[in-house]
Amino acid sequence: MKAFEYVGATSVDQAVKALTPGSSAMAGGTDLMNRMKDYVTSPDRVVYLNDVKELAGISGDPTSGVTILAGTRLADILASESIKKSYSALWQTTSDVGTPQIRNMASVGGNLMQHPRCWYYRSGFGLLPKSADGKHMLREGDNRYASIFMTDGDALYAHPSSLAIPLIALGAKATLIGPEGERTIDVADLYKIPVSNTDTLFTAKPGEILKSISLPASTGKNGSFEARHKQAHDWPLVMASASLTFTGDTVSDARVAVYGVAPLPWRSKAAEEAIKGKPVTVETARAAAAAAAEGAKPLTMNAYKVAMLKTVITRTLCVTVGNRYWEA
Amino acid sequence: MAANSWPEQTKLINTRIPRLDGIAKASGKAKYPSDERPEGTLFGVILYSPHPHAKIKSIDTTVAEKMAGVKAIEVIAGPGKFVRYHGDDIAIVAAESEEQALDAVRAIKVDYELLPHAATEEQAMAKNAPEVVRGGNVRKGRAQTTGKPDEALQKADAVIEAAYSVPVVTHVCLETHGLTARWDDKNHITAWASTQAVTATANELAESNEIPVSNVTVLTEVMGGGFGSKFGADIWGTTAARLSKKVGGRPVKIFLDRIQEHLAGGNRPSASAKIKLAGNKDGKITGMIAETHGTGGVARGAQFPLPYVYSIPNFKREHSDVFVNGGNARAMRAPGHPEGCIIMESAIDDLAAKLGIDPLEIRKANLAPGDFRTKIYLDEIAIGADLIGWKQNYKPRGTQKGIIRRGFGLALHQWGGGGANDKQVSCTISSDGTIELKSATQDIGTGIRTVLAIIAAEVFGLKPTDIKSNIGNSTFPPGQSSGGSTTTPSMSPPCYNACLEARDELFKKIAPGLRGTPPVTDLSLADGQLLVKGQPVMSFKDACRKIGMNPISTLGKSSPGLASNGVGGVQFVDVTVDMETGVVKLNKIVAVQDSGLIIDKMTWESQVYGGVIGGLNYGMFEERVVDPISGRMLNPDMELYQLAGASDIPEIIVHAYEPPEQKQRGVIGIGEPPTIGTAAAIGNAVSNAIGVRVTHWPMTPMNVLNALAAQEGKA
Amino acid sequence: MTHPDQNPSNPESPENPPEALQGPMCRHLRSKGMYVYTDGVDMGFDHDYDNTIYWCLKTMKSFGPDDEMVEKAACCSSDRACYQEI
Secondary structure (H helix, E strand, O other): OOOOEEEEOOOHHHHHHHOOOOEEEEOOOOOHHHHHHOOOOOOOEEEEOOOOHHHOOEEEEOOOEEEEEOOOEHHHHHOOHHHHHHOHHHHHHHHOOOOHHHHHHOEHHHHHOOOOOOHHHHHHHOOOOEOOOOOEHHHHOOOOOOOOOOOOOOOOOOOOOOOHHHHHHOOOEEEEEEOOEEEEEEHHHHEOOOOOOOOOOEOOOOOOEEEEEEEOOOOOEEEEEEEEOOOOOOOEEEEEEEEEEEEOOEEEEEEEEEEOOOOOOEEOHHHHHHHOOOEOOHHHHHHHHHHHHOOOOOOOOOOHHHHHHHHHHHHHHHHHOOOOHHHO | OOOOOOOOOOOOOOEOOOOOOHHHHHHOOOOOHHHOOOOOOEEEEEEEOOOOOEEEEEEEOHHHHOOOOEEEEEEOOOOOOEEOOOOOEEEEEEEOOHHHHHHHHHHOEEEEEEOOOOOOHHHHHOOOOOOOOOOOOEEEOOOEEEOOHHHHHHHOOEEEEEEEEEOOEEOOOOOOOEEEEEEEEOOEEEEEEOOOOHHHHHHHHHHHHOOOHHHEEEEOOOOOOOOOOOOOOHHHHHHHHHHHHHOOOOOEEEEOOHHHHHHHOOEEOOEEEEEEEEEOOOOOEEEEEEEEEEEEOOEOOOOOOOOOOEOOOEEEEEEEEEOOOOOOOOOOOOOOHHHHHHHHHHHHHHHHHHHOOOHHHHHHHOEOOOOOHHHHHHHHHHHHHHHHOHHHHOOOOOOOOOOEEEEEEEEEOOEOOOOOOOOOEEEEEOOOOOEEEEOEOOOOOOOHHHHHHHHHHHHHOOOHHHEEEEOOEOOOOEOOOOOOOOHHHHHHHHHHHHHHHHHHHHHHHHHHHOOOOOOHHHEEEEOOEEEEOOEEEEEHHHHHHOOOOOOEEEEEOOOOOOEOOOEOOEEEEEEEEEOOOOOEEEEEEEEEEEOEOOOEHHHHHHHHHHHHHHHHHHHHOOOOOEOOOOOOEOOOOOOOOOOOOHHHOOEEEEEEEOOHHHHOOOEOOOOOHHHHOHHHHHHHHHHHHHOOOOOEOOOOHHHHHHHHHHHHHHO | OOOOOOOOOOOOOOOOOOOOOOOOOEOOEEEHHHHHOOOOOOOOOOOOOOOOOEEEOOOOEOEOOOOOEOOOOOOOOOOOOOOOEO
């Protein structure tokens, strides 16, 4: 990796000041270090955030809302009984991330701000990889892990943060802090589509870091389901989270987000609309999943993800109401 | 006198004995070749081609040479030379630190003339494809024909027509390839090498540096896996020696990084087959016609055995080696056999399904008449079927219901595993009671160090830990290169003979000095004691004192009757498949394996476990993914190049098939056979579960869902 | 080495031990089998099936100094400029 200056920040103020242009913020380092070793990202300065005590911790309670500071390690989320009980979509997804070693180092903020796993990106071809003769490498090359939505555009990689999925389904907010103070946005609004290989994936302004995530009060039911190849350390192929509120047995409001199908965390409004006003049964869930898959435009190798998307949404909705029908 | 059989009653041989270096390895105390840092070590880093095919127009190392810490640079591919795959070596920098060498490598300026590439088989086989090799990328082999296959297909009750394929998988040795070479003086080299053959490495370092092989010492105390990929010194090894010479003899350490290990450390060729298999209602296979191909990158080596295991009276088979701009194949654990096994076992299973015959029965019906393995296979199938619960659990393909389905499959395999008969082991008994064995073989994980100690301890009535079992040094008596499952069968006989001769020599020397001057025939050794007529008279150590100042030393050679060749083996797999996600979960694998006389049941089992785990990686996870556009490998890491983690490994039941007649065969190698059948059996179990053949390995959700979708499309 | 199995459709061995060649092979030709199977040709072997992988000691690669492929057949004659009789 390229030689760099190291700043071990111990306060938010210090971190924000140190994050001059050309710098990279590093929490657990489970993503950044690999990018640096592969010369995918070569910052002049690395600002280490995991020693900033004011950035770690979980507070509040599910009746009024829970705040998770961005530096909270994934292992600490798993240790939280209230998250396990009331935000099981988040707890389940967190437990599926990486390995125990990774979960002990990786932070919530780092997970949300990681870069895509796309193998063209990791090979140094950029997020919008084009060959010398103008071919889109991911469109014409090996796109088995790529997106099936938004594929008319040039960003074809799949968004990498699995924690963004339950957080978006749960309606979480993200607070950023930077030279100009704090601002709070929807978690979904952390992300954007880069327009060039030098463009950023994030809406954060220069010098801004993620400070915290706020989960609203837990009212309904939520859950996640993940399809992955390996049982051990692996990335989801497709994963979804749902947060449902009910009037009696009927879904009155729904939020459904999906991983692995788009270059952004994919909010499936179609699935949400389809399940609203209905009780969650295998049939209604399947109908919602079918609606969710409409408009998918898979690439040359990833049509299997459309089938997988339908399954994952069906199961996510059913899991949310405690129905594991497929195990019957 | 050399022995022609192993003792009938043994205390140690054929029992479970932990490996001598097990604790050292597990605790991190063992020093692997890549851990060695002889004083003054410089670090070598390789500049390799990012392009699949290019001509080097110019290479400028002047900036790199002046960088901090850089001591020497060797150019491997200079101007006018070609690079033929992503990862092909161009130059190596030796510097005071690895980081300095890495920085210097990036400062070397290479001007490439990019050439069109054929990095995938599809590209290589296309019309007007860029030539990887002069004369064309598809090298057709001579067609093999036996009997009248066309006629057999016409007359058969059922014929299946199918296409199966399995991709290239890379070696992924946990310890990467490499060595540290030190030019000791003007014509001596010492090397610490991660190798399967200290003698081969010494040979190549000597030849390439034009010094006598006796001036080269290659040391491999322990090593972190080779699987067939670590023979010879390799370009980085010979270059390390040249760099060491250039810098006046400071050691130069060059080990591949993980990316290079995938790109240049070798791989198992791919295999594809278009196959027709014909059979009758009685379960007899009558004919086969197969067209196969595969790629070993920029090398040959993609041939594989087909027909495999089963006796097929009429067959025609044509094979082509396809050359692509990809890192070249190296022998990988049972070269050719896992591929042949996948193709054969898939076809026979599909034929059984079409004929409505139990997969077990069709296999039994087609074993080669008169083959010594036939009885072994029949026994092993029965044992394995029992252990997996075939009778209770097996349901015919296509009869499973529900979203989560269970399936069962099996596969048969075979291997040679015979030893060489020209290897030697020396045995030295010193007056302090030390027993030292020496041979220029090496322990690639098979447990040979322990096996030799067990044999010696058996002969001398001692514990294996009492024996100094010294291997991994090319200057020792000629030892076996560890390939083809030949190490234990090659080394056990000379070890046994060396120990017997040394023991006899000991008796001869000390008998006259014993009370009552007993004849040597009255002497024996047991439990650390010298016995006269079965009565302990003194400790082994005390007995050794009587030999005087000159040690007893013997050189054991091989003799007939102690080792044999040829094994079978059967594996059964139990899987669960999620029909909606395509996710396959392994529930259980049963491996029933014969291999003659087992010296150490514990290291033997460990070999079988390792083989099965390697095989399940092949069946479930591994694939070298190459980008057709850039010609680069896209997953040269241990994240997207998938390998089983602990929770991906199911219960594995290892059953040693070892009736008395097996023990009488003597020692046979075990490294390769247990890795052959696993992937084929997994494929069969998956097909049994889902009712459809998944034609492309590994059994990823993508491949499973694609197979299901293809079936729906047909329906 | 002895192979009890003589059935030609059941090839035993992983790779072809060095077999009788057209002419003397080049001294720089190498394969794994040369190091492993030291005691001659394996008679039980089916020679229709050969997956031996060769390299050249001059280049340590599967291509020789003349940029042609290293192969048994091609490295057993004096046609190649780099050929040196064993």
